[in-house]
Amino acid sequence: MRIQLIGTIALVRKETGRVLRIWVQTLIPPGITMSLYFIIFGTLIGKRIGEMEGFPYMEYIAPGLVMMSVITNSYGNVVGSFFNAKIQGHIEELLVSPLSEVSIVIGYLAGGIIRGLAVATVVTFIALFFTQINIKHPLMTLFVIIMTAGVFSLAGLINAIFAKKFDDIAVIPSFVLAPLTYLGGVFYTVSLLPEFWQTLSRFNPILYMINSMRYSVIGISDVSIQNALMMIVVFFILLFSSAVILLKKGIGIRQ
Amino acid sequence: MHALSIKDLSKKYKSGVEALKSVSFDVQEGDFFALLGPNGAGKTTAIGIITSLVNKSSGSIEVFGHDLDKELAKAKSCIGVVPQEVNLNLFDYNFNILVNQAGFYGIPRSEGKKRAEQYLKQMQLWQKRKTNARSLSGGMKRRLMVARALVNRPKLLLLDEPTAGVDIETRRMMWDFLRDLNANGTTIILTTHYLEEAEQLCNKVAIIDEGKIIENDSMHNVLKKLKTEVFILNTEKPLDKAPEIDGYTTALKSPQEIEITVSQEQGVNDAFSTLQTSGVKVLSMRNKNSRLEELFLDLTKGQPGEGE
Ligand SMILES: Nc1ncnc2c1ncn2[C@@H]1O[C@H](COP(=O)(O)OP(=O)(O)O)[C@@H](O)[C@H]1O
Numbered sequence: 001m002r003i004q005l006i007g008t009i010a011l012v013r014k015e016t017g018r019v020l021r022i023w024v025q026t027l028i029p030p031g032i033t034m035s036l037y038f039i040i041f042g043t044l045i046g047k048r049i050g051e052m053e054g055f056p057y058m059e060y061i062a063p064g065l066v067m068m069s070v071i072t073n074s075y076g077n078v079v080g081s082f083f084n085a086k087i088q089g090h091i092e093e094l095l096v097s098p099l100s101e102v103s104i105v106i107g108y109l110a111g112g113i114i115r116g117l118a119v120a121t122v123v124t125f126i127a128l129f130f131t132q133i134n135i136k137h138p139l140m141t142l143f144v145i146i147m148t149a150g151v152f153s154l155a156g157l158i159n160a161i162f163a164k165k166f167d168d169i170a171v172i173p174s175f176v177l178a179p180l181t182y183l184g185g186v187f188y189t190v191s192l193l194p195e196f197w198q199t200l201s202r203f204n205p206i207l208y209m210i211n212s213m214r215y216s217v218i219g220i221s222d223v224s225i226q227n228a229l230m231m232i233v234v235f236f237i238l239l240f241s242s243a244v245i246l247l248k249k250g251i252g253i254r255q
Numbered sequence: 256m257h258a259l260s261i262k263d264l265s266k267k268y269k270s271g272v273e274a275l276k277s278v279s280f281d282v283q284e285g286d287f288f289a290l291l292g293p294n295g296a297g298k299t300t301a302i303g304i305i306t307s308l309v310n311k312s313s314g315s316i317e318v319f320g321h322d323l324d325k326e327l328a329k330a331k332s333c334i335g336v337v338p339q340e341v342n343l344n345l346f347d348y349n350f351n352i353l354v355n356q357a358g359f360y361g362i363p364r365s366e367g368k369k370r371a372e373q374y375l376k377q378m379q380l381w382q383k384r385k386t387n388a389r390s391l392s393g394g395m396k397r398r399l400m401v402a403r404a405l406v407n408r409p410k411l412l413l414l415d416e417p418t419a420g421v422d423i424e425t426r427r428m429m430w431d432f433l434r435d436l437n438a439n440g441t442t443i444i445l446t447t448h449y450l451e452e453a454e455q456l457c458n459k460v461a462i463i464d465e466g467k468i469i470e471n472d473s474m475h476n477v478l479k480k481l482k483t484e485v486f487i488l489n490t491e492k493p494l495d496k497a498p499e500i501d502g503y504t505t506a507l508k509s510p511q512e513i514e515i516t517v518s519q520e521q522g523v524n525d526a527f528s529t530l531q532t533s534g535v536k537v538l539s540m541r542n543k544n545s546r547l548e549e550l551f552l553d554l555t556k557g558q559p560g561e562g563e
């Protein structure tokens with residue numbers, strides 16, 4: 001037990017240290033992208049849109065934009081770090097050690113969550129230049145950010161476990177994550193959509209995360225907040241167990 | 256106590272290659288053991304299975320009495336491994352690589368730092384502690400991997416072709432270091448495809464060829480076998496027993512065939528003069544091609560440390 005504890009702390013330290021060490025790669029790009037979103041959608045186009053659900057457009061999209069960067073960055077962090085370890089071979093440092101699969105998953109998860117939190121902080125600060133933010137439910141906000149970062153860290157880990165070449169880690173972010181995020185209600189309320197598309201949107205898990213975030217920050221949501229939070233927790237547990245099982249079986253890492 | 260006990264270990268890769276075919280051998284605590292065999296014999300596969308980087312197909316392995324299927328973490332804690340291929344994180348500080356590795360074995364950071372310093376110094380890499388592995392030469396990378404393998408003070412150190420592709424100086428240094436380490440009680444298993452390396456370092460040797468162990472004995476005995484040739488002499492007249500020749504081992508294969516074992520330094524002249532005086536006329540002679548002899552040629556080609 002003591003070995004696992006010390007080992008997990010060592011890996012958590014290594015993975016979170018990586019995020020902060022290469023902050024130019026991990027924290028600056030999302031800051032720049034999000035500034036552009038705020039300028040274009042918030043300031044330029046947002047003025048013409050006016051209010052959404054009774055909030056200035058900028059204020060309405062800010063929580064979704066934070067969530068969008070949390071999702072891409074936590075996913076990107078873990079998929080990149082783990083895949084790199086596989087390609088360079090130093091994943092073997094972990095595999096030959098007595099560190100358990102659960103500890104390994106926790107280590108990578110921590111790196112992704114720290115990246116998510118750090119990026120969320122950066123983007124929130126940038127948002128403050130464009131709009132005011134009064135966070136309605138601070139603890140729930142933190143919970144939603146951590147859990148969403150966790151879910152996508154785990155998804156990134158699973159992607160990296162299966163990935164054999166660089167293409168394999170590029171496909172999911174651009175062909176699955178990006179569309180689901182854009183269609184997940186970052187920029188609009190789903191009530192604006194025709195009936196059919198509203199129903200379809202409810203199968204998009206990212207919709208629930210973005211709405212949880214919007215609820216935590218400005219107090220409104222397109223979906224029941226209990227269901228949304230429950231959904232995030234269920235996803236987290238499912239992905240965590242899958243990642244542990246895949247590592248135990250040695251999928252993608254042992255011949 | 257067995258440092259390592261392998262029973263009926265087999266491995267068939269998905270590609271269909273049978274890399275190991277029911278391999279069994281034991282390594283005693285304190286041994287300096289060579290797993291000697293030509294390229295493709297299955298050495299790296301064996302090391303991979305012992306360190307749980309490769310899944311076995313069947314068989315069992317115990318490390319200091321811990322069965323890998325039942326007490327994996329305990330077994331792993333006893334082992335340090337230096338792989339054949341460089342598997343370093345090329346972007347991390349060398350010092351951190353060692354401290355982290357110690358951490359993964361459950362060694363607290365303060366102690367890990369001390370050990371990192373100790374082994375970097377022993378591997379003559381202390382000046383390089385704050386650079387990353389990308390900027391190290393091949394020999395230095397190998398030494399860094401040795402240092403990394405030592406941070407958990409393993410009772411069993413596994414080295415997969417430790418001197419392949421390194422310069423002569425590094426090889427000498429490594430040999431001296433490993434001898435010391437072994438003398439201080441660490442059991443060492445190294446794989447090599449150079450007889451000379453095994454001969455220089457090891458007291459025990461198993462020869463592996465095409466996934467099978469074909470010899471497993473003390474270095475002394477295996478060398479004796481390796482460095483002999485067996486000839487078959489066809490005689491003019493049938494004999495009823497093998498002629499006794501001083502200093503040689505002989506056997507009668509058939510009434511007109513004598514099998515004679517000749518060590519390399521001995522030569523065949525003496526044997527022939529004895530036969531001559533005892534009136535045995537030899538019509539022809541051929542080499543009894545044994546796999547061991549072919550292997551001997553293979554294993555003595557080139558120099559240890561030469562790249563492949
Ligand atoms: N990952 C793999 N997939 C399929 N075959 C492999 C793999 N690794 C090794 N082999 C094959 O297994 C055999 C033994 O290889 P290896 O254990 O690397 O030998 P050695 O280390 O003695 O040179 C070779 O025929 C090799 O081609």
Ligand SMILES: [Mg+2]
Nearest residue numbers: 298299300339
């Ligand atoms: Mg090999």
